Amino acid sequence: MKLLKLVPDNTNFRFLRWRKLAMTISLLTIIASIVLVGVRGLNLGVDFVGGQMIQVTFDEVEEAPVAQLRSDIQALNLGESTIQRFGQPNQVSVRMRLDGDNAEEVNAVTSRVTQMITTQYAEQGARIDGVDSVSGKVSGELLSTGVYSLVFAMIAIAIYIWFRFEWQFGVAALFALFHDVTLTFGFFALTQLEFNLNIVAALLTIIGYSLNDTIVVFDRVRENLRKYRKMDMIALLDLSTNETLARTIMTTLTMLIALMALLLIGPGVIFGFTAAMTLGLFVGSYSSVYMANPILVWLGVGAHSFVPHMSDADRAEAKLKEGIGGAKP
Numbered sequence: 001m002k003l004l005k006l007v008p009d010n011t012n013f014r015f016l017r018w019r020k021l022a023m024t025i026s027l028l029t030i031i032a033s034i035v036l037v038g039v040r041g042l043n044l045g046v047d048f049v050g051g052q053m054i055q056v057t058f059d060e061v062e063e064a065p066v067a068q069l070r071s072d073i074q075a076l077n078l079g080e081s082t083i084q085r086f087g088q089p090n091q092v093s094v095r096m097r098l099d100g101d102n103a104e105e106v107n108a109v110t111s112r113v114t115q116m117i118t119t120q121y122a123e124q125g126a127r128i129d130g131v132d133s134v135s136g137k138v139s140g141e142l143l144s145t146g147v148y149s150l151v152f153a154m155i156a157i158a159i160y161i162w163f164r165f166e167w168q169f170g171v172a173a174l175f176a177l178f179h180d181v182t183l184t185f186g187f188f189a190l191t192q193l194e195f196n197l198n199i200v201a202a203l204l205t206i207i208g209y210s211l212n213d214t215i216v217v218f219d220r221v222r223e224n225l226r227k228y229r230k231m232d233m234i235a236l237l238d239l240s241t242n243e244t245l246a247r248t249i250m251t252t253l254t255m256l257i258a259l260m261a262l263l264l265i266g267p268g269v270i271f272g273f274t275a276a277m278t279l280g281l282f283v284g285s286y287s288s289v290y291m292a293n294p295i296l297v298w299l300g301v302g303a304h305s306f307v308p309h310m311s312d313a314d315r316a317e318a319k320l321k322e323g324i325g326g327a328k329p
Contacts, residue, residue: 022290033186045196059125146200172295176287198273206280
């Protein structure tokens, strides 16, 4: 009985043939992502900006009247607000930037907005699904804590890889993680999907997945460096990537099946999380091959990288022993 194989045995794809093009494209996308975040900014959720978020569903229409709702809420003169589709086409989120520490003001604003929506949009079947409130102080702490967690996770991972392998591997892994996180930020700046604590959790998960994929390749690279000491480094990296290709594809497909189900039929509350994870699957696998591996070449990793370093005295003694052992009687 033959088993189905998604990846044939002894594949020999020359991945690093395109390393310069891939690195150029990646650097351009990193720059574009940073520019997008700086120019468009992130659509921060109430978790990070503080205020009130009201979720509304219009049961009697296929699409929520976002433009009309935005105009009606602005007419209330309650300050800055953001109205966007949330989840399904007939669902919207109304975000009000308020002083969450002032309970009376928050309650008064929320009451006016919800009353206006349920009254003026009764024919469209307007229904209030939920109201979330976060104080400004708490939201600021959440934002800084989220940023620190991402930065410290990446640095800790780089240090771990440095000690497990060599410092070049730590630098390569850190750059690959920076690539993955930056592109995810750029994606949220481009799409303006809400960036909340769920997305921070997704970013940490992406870091973990990308690290796992990179470590698998690095382990095989280290084994092959000891096994094939005279092999060209680029050929060795291609060999190591091909040898781990089946595992990478199977892991990615398994996760992708689950994520696509959540993306297509899952609740709108986790849509951003699922979208970030789906993007992370692809950029994580890509960066392990086209970000981490080329950096190893440029940093001069070779068979000597895992040879124990000898002092001058030990090296002289080894030569002396070699001379004595090789002398003819």
